[in-house]
Amino acid sequence: MSAVVAVLNRKGGAGKTTLTKDVGYALAERGARVLQVGLDPQSSLEVLARLGFDTPPDRTVSRLLMPEEFGDTPDLETVIHETAWGTWLIPASKALATAERALGEAGRGGVSQRLKRGFSRLGVDERFDIVLIDCPPGMTSLTMNALVAAGSVLVPTQLDFLSVAGLAVLMETVEEIREYDNPRLRYLGIVGTQTDERTRHAREIRDQLEELFGERAGGVLCRGTIRQSTRVRDAHAAGMAVGQFDPEHPVSDDYRALAEELAVRARLDLVTGVIR
Ligand SMILES: Nc1ncnc2c1ncn2[C@@H]1O[C@H](COP(=O)(O)OP(=O)(O)OP(=O)(O)O)[C@@H](O)[C@H]1O
Ligand SMILES: [Mg+2]
Numbered sequence: 001m002s003a004v005v006a007v008l009n010r011k012g013g014a015g016k017t018t019l020t021k022d023v024g025y026a027l028a029e030r031g032a033r034v035l036q037v038g039l040d041p042q043s044s045l046e047v048l049a050r051l052g053f054d055t056p057p058d059r060t061v062s063r064l065l066m067p068e069e070f071g072d073t074p075d076l077e078t079v080i081h082e083t084a085w086g087t088w089l090i091p092a093s094k095a096l097a098t099a100e101r102a103l104g105e106a107g108r109g110g111v112s113q114r115l116k117r118g119f120s121r122l123g124v125d126e127r128f129d130i131v132l133i134d135c136p137p138g139m140t141s142l143t144m145n146a147l148v149a150a151g152s153v154l155v156p157t158q159l160d161f162l163s164v165a166g167l168a169v170l171m172e173t174v175e176e177i178r179e180y181d182n183p184r185l186r187y188l189g190i191v192g193t194q195t196d197e198r199t200r201h202a203r204e205i206r207d208q209l210e211e212l213f214g215e216r217a218g219g220v221l222c223r224g225t226i227r228q229s230t231r232v233r234d235a236h237a238a239g240m241a242v243g244q245f246d247p248e249h250p251v252s253d254d255y256r257a258l259a260e261e262l263a264v265r266a267r268l269d270l271v272t273g274v275i276r
Contacts, residue, residue, distance in 0.1 A: 002035070002124055003266035004131040005188050006150040010173070011166050012137035015156040015193035017044045018232060020134040021085065025241030026259035027130060028086035032268055035128040036083070037061060038092035039115075039146055040136035041100060046091040049083050050239050057095040064090070064118025065099045065145065076122060085241040088128070096142070103141035112181060115145035129268050139173060147177045152188035152266070156226075159192045159205040188265055191258060192225035222265075224258035227251050 007016045020036055028034045038045045038061060043053045057063065059078050063070050081089045103111045110117070115133075124131060132154075133146045147153070153174060157163045167190070178185050190213055196202050206225075213221040229251040235242035243252040262268075 002128045002131050003152065003188075003268065004119070004124075004133070004150045005266070006133045006135055006143075006146040006153045007156065008135045008143070008146070008153045008170070008174075009155055009157060009166075010137060010139055010170055011157075011163060014137075014158060014163065015226070016137075017048070017134050018236070019154070019156045019191065019193060019226070020045060020132045021048055022226075022232070022235075022241050022243065022255045023259050023262065024087045024132050025085040025243050026255040027263065027268075029243060029256075030259060030263065032129040032263065033127065034087040035080075035090065035124060035131045036087050037090045037115075037131060037133040037146075039096070039133055039142045040092055041094055041097040041142075042136065043092050043094060043096075045089070045134045046093065048236055048239060049081070049089055049091065051081065051089075051091050051093075053094040055081075055091050055093040057093060059091075060093045060096065061090050061115070061118075062093070062096050062099045064121075065096075065114045065142075066102060067114075067118070069099075069102075080122070084239055085244060092134075100140055100142050103145075111141060112144040112148045116149035119149055130266060144177075144181070147174070147185060148182050150182070151184060152186050154188045154262070155190045156193045157190060158194050159196075159202045159209070159225075161201075161205065164205055164209060187220045188262060189222040190220050191222045194228040195225045196228050197225075222258060222261055224254060224261050226254045226258065 007020045024034045024036050058070055063079050079090050083089050135143050135146050209221055231246050231249050232242050235245035238245055
């Protein structure tokens, strides 16, 4: 069984893509078989992975979402690519915008079930320990597919007033999905990213989050946070995970610690002490 995780925040720039990439690497480094899935037509994760925006659609996630457009071709395997950071990737491309529109048309069947179906056609459950789905911002038919396919959601958030206010809306959405579409959906965690604990505002927000979602309030909030660091952007530019680019940097420690915490939360059976 793989843990299928939707990396979700409706807010743009919350850190979804970066978290998917860098925590994906940290999990792979610890021996997990990690599949990353791009569900954003902006193709940010794919740009980082050096695939760009224009991967032929039959080699992207569009193929899983719109099988009727591709005929019944048996070589579904070609949607899975290898990344430079030790994971596998089913990429988005800019053509995903077409699939997104098509999923909104009247008369299409099972429009929110398609990613889930695609995963089972690929045998994802047997082949990977964890699947990280990089969701687009907003709440689209693509996000719906992620939330139906997923067992849990991982929510990166910046530690500022508006971001935290936005979490309430996000949680209502998750509640609704649980009610109507996917009763087994739970939280893997809420993670503070791009944190700067030196500012009083960030500490206050952290305390507020602690009160709302910390251990005494169900423990959804992760203990680990990811600090703000220019090294993260440097690693993006180099097409690497920051843990590869600068393994000794404190932000790389943050990702490793978070990966450990998430592995426990997701009940992954990692090989202790073995680094691939
Ligand atoms: N820990 C960090 N330190 C510094 N910069 C960061 C960190 N995490 C993310 N960023 C930067 O913040 C910006 C937004 O991050 P990212 O693209 O991951 O967010 P997103 O939620 O995927 O955005 P979108 O909603 O547009 O998909 C990027 O420029 C990224 O490089
Ligand atoms: Mg993104």
